[in-house]
Amino acid sequence: MGERKGQNLYYPPDYDPRVGGLNKFKGTHALRERARKLHLGILIIRFEMPYNIWCDGCNNHIGMGVRYNAEKTKIGMYYTTPVYQFKMKCHLCNNHYEIKTDPGNLDYVIVSGARRQENRWDPTENGQIVADTKETQKRLFDDPMFKLEHKSGDVQVSKEAKSRLNKLFNRNEDLWKDSYEANCMLRKNFRGKSKELQKSALRDKMLLSKSSLDIPLLPESLEDSNMAALLALKPAVDINERQSVLRRDIINSSALPSSTGLITSFGGLKKEKLLQSKPLSRNSLGIALKIPKPFNEPEEIQNIESKESLDDTKESIRDNKKRVAEDDCNVENKKSLIALCDYDSTSSSD
Incomplete structure (x- = not known):
């Protein structure tokens, strides 16, 4: 597919091939605007958010995968691996936040301007299967006793989880054994919720038209109704x-x-x-x-x-x-x- 790309460039009449390439002749960089701060050690790249964060400027949620034009700077070394820092501007406010790489933990660390939404947990606490590290794999290959102990531990864990897995399996079988009944039950629940939403939307529309307002209304709560009832009462005169x-x-x-x-x-x-x-x-x-x-x-x-x-x-x-x-x-x-x-x-x- 390379031959289909347009590789033809315009060479002016005063072009001298002895200067080098066309960029050197014009005194420009191949990255154009992305290299405007290259003399400061800053390269502008397209950065993708590695996890969910909260912006400290506007307190808005920014999801994982949102892309920004970030300034990439080398700030240090982790052994032979460079550590980079990325500075970008929030697309919802004027706040800037900085994120750097953490090669030791294979992660990204927020330096300033935002805070991370914590979704991390220990997989061993939830009974999840954790992959063996390279050291464990090497020891399993070299040490037969360690391999036997590791295998016996896995067998014990499987016995403890077997009863729980059987209960979940039986519950799933009882619940979805009759697909027609399960489908009818789900459709009934969805239909009831849909009717409630339609009634609440109609009630809100009538209230807004009566009050001549054009604002979104939040769902009514028990605390709001009690407060409104108290405000409707007139102050009584004391008997004294x-x-x-x-x-x-x-x-x-x-x-x-x-x-x-x-x-x-x-x-x-x-x-x-x-x-x-x-x-x-x-x-x-x-x-x-x-x-x-x-x-x-x-x-x-x-x-x-x-x-x-x-x-x-x-x-x-x-x-x-x-x-x-x-x-x-x-x-x-x-x-x-x-x-x-x-x-x-x-x-x-x-």
């Missing part, structure tokens, strides 16, 4: 505050109310009490102010006490009104009797 307002109104009210009436407030509600125009003293009204208790009683008991105190106050006012009316009647009767007596005395004298 209501009792203090009632006492203040009673103390500041006039002992000589007018005929138009007196408007008092109780718990934020206005009530109009029409009283008679006759003068009444506070002692005659018989209003008893209760001393607040040092401890907080339950709200139901305090509501009952406040209602009873109001009922007692109304009854005392009603009794006092009747008593005053009876006193007025007695005074009028006494005045009429005195007038009759005076009239009789004058008539007898005459």
